[in-house]
Amino acid sequence: MSWMHRLRNALRPGRTERDIDRELTFHVEERADELARAGLEPTEAHRQARRQFGNVPLQAERTRDADLTLWLDALVRHLRLAVRSLRRTRGFSAAVVLTLALGIGANTAIFSALDAVLLRPLPFPDDDRLVHLPQIIDRLGGNLVAAARVADWEDLNTTFEGISSYNTEGISDTTGDVPERVRRATVMPRFLEVFGVTPILGRGFTEAEHTFGGPAAILISESYWRRRFGSAPDVLERSVWMGERTYPVVGVLPASFRLAERDVEWWVPQQVDAPWGLNRTYNSDTAIGRLRPGVTIERARADLTRVQARLGEQYPETDGGLTPGIVPLKDVMVGDVRGSLWMLFGAVTLLLLIACTNIAALLLSRATRQGHEIAVRYALGASRAAVTGHVLAEAGVLAGAGAAVGLLVAVGSATLLRRLAPTLPRLDEAVIDVRVLLYTAVTAVAVALVCGVLPAIRNARGAIVAHGARRTVTPRQSLQWWLVGVQMALSVTLLVGAGLLVRSLDTLSRVDLGFDPDRVLAFRVSASFGEEQDYNRTVERINRTLDALTALPEVEVSATAVQLPGVPGQVPRELTVVEAATETPLVADVRVVSYRYFETMRISLEAGEPCRRTLTSVGVTEALVNRSFVDRYFPGRDLIGLHLAGGSDDRIMGLVADTREQGASSPPAPIVYQCFSAATPFPWFLVRTRGEPASASAVVRRTLSDLEPLRAVYDVAPLSQWIDDSRAQSRLRTNVLTLFAVAALSLAGLGVYATLAYAVSLRRREIGLRLAIGARRSSIVGRYLRSGLGVAGLACIVGLALSAALSGLLAGMLYGVSPYDPLTLSAVVGLVLVVGAAASLVPATRAALVQPMRVLREE
């Protein structure tokens, strides 16, 4: 009989019994028929047939036993019994199920994120053969390759199925009424084949479309198709407008196709024989390759190195000294999130473990309470396995229910996780699927075992327990109190960490930045690298925009800068002062700003003059330095009129105060401000508004669309928001740690409550006795309150010691707060004591309300 069959028989005992009944009745009736044919009367025949058969019910029962596998039947019986006994103590069961739901749910959510980001393959066929091919220049690292070189690699290699590349750029989509910004990828031939992607509509690019002067064509993403064309089926007959040119749509790519740049919506073919396509120094592309089946990375690397060596001989100036690298594409896309995800997983598993010890303590108490029942069972002949099975069944039912509710929690927290960590790659692929469900099931089983094993051992041991005697002294539950104490100590440590991080963030937000980020709106205007050909026109355009913006009534003043002030990301450069040579070169941040920058950012000018409005891009430019620069390298000297060298030649014309433009957590550094309003075609525009910056954005957009109807305005946000976003990582860390700390504290509080509650319930007779001989109710409350607070207090001491030991870990992330900050520590201790007291109060009060007469009369 198959397992399914047996399981079905176990779950539907009625049906099995009926079947057996039918079978045995048939036998008896056939015998009766035969006897009747031999001449007996029907009733007599029937009676004799039955006698010949033997004991019908007995045989039926024996047959049934043969049908059901004993252990399976026992399992179902145990589960039914467990559910019934858990229903009798609803409060306890509900509390446990909820705790488990939180623990298992959080665990599952993090696991699904881990699965999506790290464990699952990329959404391309045979993704383990996809590699990224960076170009390494003389050990300096590097990444991007010239398209012409990619074409050569594709032609000359022997180990790849195909090599292709792409580069992305933000571009103006002028198909609609208002220009919008869209990210466009320019792709080399065979791009779709290398990735193994087929368009869901239409086709890829033809060879003709990849030639200079060939027909225009564009591939759009599924999301763009939905957004712009409403998923219209005739999209292959429509076109999009890019700037002033029109591109017919030749295909739609599926939504599952994502590059590392996730927001690419347009794909256009690279024109391989165009000037920029043949230029070997224009390293613009990210190269991707698909290895042939069975080819190892080492073999491919050797092959490509050989190819590149040949190219180096052929084109020594452009290709000599370059080496190709090979990195699996998955590593590139997932990046350095690995460490933090695993750490998060470890933390949440630890939390689940804490919850399990909590529940193990609760189940222990419960088992102690049921000691009488267990003794009776043993007396009646139950085996050790049967009694152990009962406890494990209870744990199993609780874990199962907890897992079921936990799945709901997981689904909910998946959305929360996405909001907390929007920068995690591939997070939107996280979904509750079969693997995740399997993981949940395994977790539930593990939880049941962990929680149930202690009480099971306790019950197995306590076979002969003298429970007949009236006991007024009950055993101390030292194990339970130990478990609770450990949880409290752990939550104290977590709280201290979280509290310190919170204070550190707070201090950071109050640091004086040296400039005023409030009421400044920041945005960018779309442009293209092609504009680098004619810089004068670019400068003119930007200056014109600045003037138009400043002229607006809502705007006080405006400027441009290449880097956003307050957002870290600068790499310092080496410079020298021409007239004042030093032995070591000077290191400073170089920030390129336009005229009126210092006025816009309210940075005070200490000497000299600010930037002037420049019209040309060549010639001697002007620069300012800040006080740190002077104080560190030329203390006391006046640098105005001197010249800087190193990159470009600037004349120093002013001195400004110190600022923390690299972010509040970095101390003021030496800065050189180069005056140039258009160092790139798309600098940041900084507009100081008279009112709220967000409300001025509509006006700004309108002005710009009047001035430059083909350019899109994007990345529009108040500067303070940009600065906040740059601190998102540390805020995320703080939030997560706080969440964990609060969860741990709640669990510990629950543990105190539960343990004390059962202690009280075990000692009811003792309490009743005390009250009967004259103890005051308040003293009863006091006793139990004291035990709860005692554990909390001890836990505080241990927890503080633990956090002191771990202070080294945290010290690097703190700002302006010491790891032994007394304010934080005392706040944490206070909170924990309050929680401990609150948790103890309810059972203590219930103890005081015990009715002595009733309790003493109980058996």
Place this chain on the structure above:
Amino acid sequence: MAPQKNDILQGTLGLLVLRTLATQKRMHGYAITTHIQQVSADMLRVEEGSLYPALHRMEQQGWLRSEWGLTEKNREARFYALTPAGRRQLAQEEESWTRLARGVGRVLRYA
């Protein structure tokens, strides 16, 4: 005629059932009982009730398979048949039975 209780028969019930089904292919419990009685010329009478726990046990162990069907008289009955594993088990049990019988015979003759 009162049925003879035969203890040794109980032990070999499995063997008899397997052999019966090996030749008769598909039978219900009653037919198996009467067949054994007939073929053994009434020397063996199975305690009829004890057949069924044995049948179900053998099915559990995978030597038989069963299905509900209709007899010629259009009554519902459970029919049993041998599985390949059952055939192997039959060969094994026949061999051990023969060995047992020979051994007992020798002891009776020479002891």
